[in-house]
Amino acid sequence: MSVTSPDGQTTYGLQIQPRMGFFTDTSICIGCKACEVACKEWNLVPEDGLDFTGNSYDNTGELSANSWRHVAFIEQRMEFPVQEAGVGTDFRWLMSSDVCKHCTHAGCLDVCPTGAIFRTEFGTVVIQDDVCNGCGYCVVACPFGVISKRELDDDGGMHKCTLCYDRLQDGMEPACAKACPTKSIQFGPLDELLERAQGRVEDLHEAGVDDARLYLDGPEDGIGGAGAFFLLLDEPEVYGLPPDPVVPTKHLGEIWGSALVAGAVLVAGVAAAFLGAGE
Amino acid sequence: MSDTATTPEGAVSYYGKPIIKGPVWKPEIPLYFFTGGLSGAAAVLALGARLTGNEVLARRATLVNAAAITVSPVLLIKDLGRPALFLNMLRVFKVTSPMSVGTWIVSGSGTASGAAAACEVFGVLPRGKLAAQSLAGALGPFLSTYTGALVADTVVPVWHEARRTLPLVFAAGSAASAGGAVAALTPQPFAEPARRLAIVGGIAELATVTAMEKGVGELVGEAFEKGKAHEFGRLAKAATLAGTIVTALAGRRRAGAVVGGGLLMAGALCERFAVYHAGKISAADPTYTSLPQKRRLASAQQQGQ
Numbered sequence: 391m392s393v394t395s396p397d398g399q400t401t402y403g404l405q406i407q408p409r410m411g412f413f414t415d416t417s418i419c420i421g422c423k424a425c426e427v428a429c430k431e432w433n434l435v436p437e438d439g440l441d442f443t444g445n446s447y448d449n450t451g452e453l454s455a456n457s458w459r460h461v462a463f464i465e466q467r468m469e470f471p472v473q474e475a476g477v478g479t480d481f482r483w484l485m486s487s488d489v490c491k492h493c494t495h496a497g498c499l500d501v502c503p504t505g506a507i508f509r510t511e512f513g514t515v516v517i518q519d520d521v522c523n524g525c526g527y528c529v530v531a532c533p534f535g536v537i538s539k540r541e542l543d544d545d546g547g548m549h550k551c552t553l554c555y556d557r558l559q560d561g562m563e564p565a566c567a568k569a570c571p572t573k574s575i576q577f578g579p580l581d582e583l584l585e586r587a588q589g590r591v592e593d594l595h596e597a598g599v600d601d602a603r604l605y606l607d608g609p610e611d612g613i614g615g616a617g618a619f620f621l622l623l624d625e626p627e628v629y630g631l632p633p634d635p636v637v638p639t640k641h642l643g644e645i646w647g648s649a650l651v652a653g654a655v656l657v658a659g660v661a662a663a664f665l666g667a668g669e
Numbered sequence: 670m671s672d673t674a675t676t677p678e679g680a681v682s683y684y685g686k687p688i689i690k691g692p693v694w695k696p697e698i699p700l701y702f703f704t705g706g707l708s709g710a711a712a713v714l715a716l717g718a719r720l721t722g723n724e725v726l727a728r729r730a731t732l733v734n735a736a737a738i739t740v741s742p743v744l745l746i747k748d749l750g751r752p753a754l755f756l757n758m759l760r761v762f763k764v765t766s767p768m769s770v771g772t773w774i775v776s777g778s779g780t781a782s783g784a785a786a787a788c789e790v791f792g793v794l795p796r797g798k799l800a801a802q803s804l805a806g807a808l809g810p811f812l813s814t815y816t817g818a819l820v821a822d823t824v825v826p827v828w829h830e831a832r833r834t835l836p837l838v839f840a841a842g843s844a845a846s847a848g849g850a851v852a853a854l855t856p857q858p859f860a861e862p863a864r865r866l867a868i869v870g871g872i873a874e875l876a877t878v879t880a881m882e883k884g885v886g887e888l889v890g891e892a893f894e895k896g897k898a899h900e901f902g903r904l905a906k907a908a909t910l911a912g913t914i915v916t917a918l919a920g921r922r923r924a925g926a927v928v929g930g931g932l933l934m935a936g937a938l939c940e941r942f943a944v945y946h947a948g949k950i951s952a953a954d955p956t957y958t959s960l961p962q963k964r965r966l967a968s969a970q971q972q973g974q
Contacts, residue, residue: 445684452686462683501822503769505761523754526693527768530823530952535690545750627959630683634962638822638829639765645832649767649818652836653810659844659873660713663865664721 402511409513410558411617412567412575413583414487415590416629417602419574421447421485425459428569432554433458436540446483452630453488455540455549459566460488462629486629487566487575490515490536490551491606492617493637497531498550500639506547513580514553514617522547533613533635553617580617587621599623605631612636680963682955689824691952692945694748699945701744702816703938705775706843707850708737709812712782714847714866716806719799725859727802728789730851734805735786738779738812745775767819774815778808813843820948826958827885827892827951828944834881835944841877842937844870849912849930857921864920871913871933875906878940889957898947901939909936 429435438456443449446463453460464484496515499507506521507528517528517537524547528537537550554564562568567577576583587604594602601623606616612635626633682688692698715730746752759776763769781804788798817836820828828835848867852860882893882902893902912932919925951957 443684448684454690464683497824500763500765501768503761503763503766503772504757505763506757521757521760523749523757525749525754525758525768527766527819527823529690530692530825533689533824535688538690539693545754625681627681627688627955627963628683630686630688630955632688632962633959634966636824636962638824641829641832642765642822645767645818645821646764648821648833649811649814649836652814652817652840655837656710656810656813656840656844657713659840659869660710660717660862660866663714663848663862663869664717 401509405511407511407513408579408581409617410553410578411492411513411580411583411619412489412553412564412577413587413619413621414489415574415576415587415621416484416486417574417590417594417599417621417623418572419461419485419487420572421461421463421483422571423450423461424569424571425487425566425575426450426457426461428565429459429551432557432565433552435549453490453534453536453550454538458489458549458551462486462488464624464628466624484623484628486620486622487570488629488631489566489618490553491534491613491619492551492553494609494614494616495637495639496613497533497637497639498528498537500637500642501527501531503527510555510558512553512555512558514555514558516552516555517548517550519547519549524548531638533632533637584619587619590621594621606635612640680956680960682959686955687953688955688958689952691949692823692825694945696942696945697744697748699941700938701741701748702839702941702945703842703846703934704737704740704744705816706813706839706937706941707846707934708734708741708782709778709809709814710840710843710847710866710870711737711851712778712802712805712809712812714851714863715785716802716809717862719802721862723859723862726851726855726863729855730847730863731782731786731789731802733847733850733854734809735782738775738782741775742779767815767822771812771815771819774808774812778805778812781805781808810840814840820944823948824958825948825952826889826961827947830885830889830961831881831944834877834884838874838877838881838940838944841870841873842940845874845909845912845933846870846937849916849926849933851930852916852920853923853927853930856923860926864916864926867916867920867930867933868913871909871916871936874909874937874940875913878902878906886961888960889951892947892951892954892957893943895950896946898943898950901943901946905936905939905943907936908932908939912936 448463450460492514506518563577567575606619609615711734718727758772781801784801814836817839821832852863916929
């Protein structure tokens with residue numbers, strides 16, 4: 391019997407589990423950052439600077455080795471029919487808890503030269519920090535800017551959300567989803583979450599929130615769909631997300647092809663240098 | 670009216686913050702792109718010289734090849750932090766990771782080049798020398814070009830868009846710098862193939878860099894015109910052009926070969942730094958990530974209608 395993981399590889403055999411993921415419904419995020427705190431506590435993620443950015447209530451800034459959940463705050467002069475911001479009717483607040491997308495075609499996993507990054511039996515993408523050598527290739531292979539380096543003196547490795555791999559193995563939900571007081575972060579089998587998300591979008595459209603749309607919910611995008619997808623109320627780039635992410639290894643054939651051609655051209659050049667000099 | 674930051678080109682962003690993370694690589698990495706490239710082309714030159722019976726040239730090229738490849742892992746380890754971390758990459762081989770493939774190329778060609786150079790210096794094992802030289806020569810072209818594939822296989826806009834031309838730019842720079850270095854160290858008339866390689870490499874570098882800068886498109890190509898990418902790019906073009914001319918006109922005299930070779934090496938080195946900085950610049954500005962993606966979505970939608 392063969393079992394196929396989300397990226398199309400046959401692996402894990404009978405140990406394979408249903409693909410698990412996150413559905414982050416940003417329409418009900420209240421910006422409490424309980425997810426950030428719960429994640430830090432459970433995963434022992436170190437402090438990431440205690441700075442005031444001046445960007446609304448977002449003092450985390452971005453996802454990084456030391457921030458595995460990041461709540462974005464966007465202030466817009468725009469009406470939001472189901473939100474009372476208390477500062478007039480022409481104002482809306484968008485909040486969204488961002489996280490690693492656990493891509494179907496994960497660039498970080500593809501380019502990792504040590505095998506430190508692997509796909510778990512739950513279809514999630516995890517870095518083994520004792521294998522990671524801190525080369526930094528995954529950092530620039532991620533279309534979402536999720537991964538960065540935790541700097542240590544002569545060491546330091548890459549870190550990101552593990553979708554609480556340890557908790558999953560014990561049948562528990564990830565810390566962020568557990569702590570979320572509004573169920574903006576939902577955890578479960580991906581197919582169930584997708585079905586629920588479709589219903590939620592339809593409900594929002596009926597309620598007059600025409601901007602509601604799902605992000606990274608389908609296999610037809612440049613990363614083959616994500617294990618963590620979102621319901622957004624504006625264009626992805628408003629939240630700092632790429633509008634059409636593509637895994638760099640999608641063009642691997644072309645890339646290797648041009649390296650081989652260039653190598654052949656170099657050989658031809660050297661050969662020509664000798665032939666020309668032989669006269 | 671949105672309070673979110675809008676870039677000059679009209680792309681919406683989250684407080685102007687980058688969407689992707691820029692490279693964490695230190696300047697050792699573009700320096701390695703130079704030494705590795707030089708080493709690879711020198712290995713091919715050494716093998717060519719050996720096969721055509723030009724032993725004087727072969728000796729110089731073999732030693733240049735070995736010297737450049739000896740520096741390379743030192744630079745890579747310096748970027749990683751400590752030597753043991755390099756070994757982590759020798760536990761797997763992955764075609765989807767140009768860095769993994771490259772690790773094996775560097776390790777293989779480094780061992781072969783070192784063996785060939787040792788045989789050359791001590792004057793022992795002629796057959797072993799030829800075998801080692803052949804392996805180094807066979808891996809050499811890919812040692813010179815895989816680094817282009819490595820940076821192209823990322824989401825850094827300017828690198829990924831240059832995926833077709835980057836390996837050619839690196840191959841040309843490798844030929845120019847290896848030809849220049851070996852020609853400078855080799856007495857005439859034995860240096861002639863190296864001198865020709867230097868000239869061909871210099872011309873090819875000027876041509877491929879222009880093709881690369883045009884090929885990435887107008888928007889993403891802006892990265893080449895900004896900051897350190899622009900400064901290094903201008904230096905690279907000037908040095909490569911001057912080095913090519915000096916090598917062509919005065920390269921048959923030792924002084925001319927030394928000056929020309931030095932300029933060609935400086936040109937190839939600066940071009941690697943231009944590419945490195947252009948990558949950093951294009952990653953730091955969300956416009957270069959989001960705007961091409963928006964345009965791609967829009968044109969896909971248009972085609973769908």
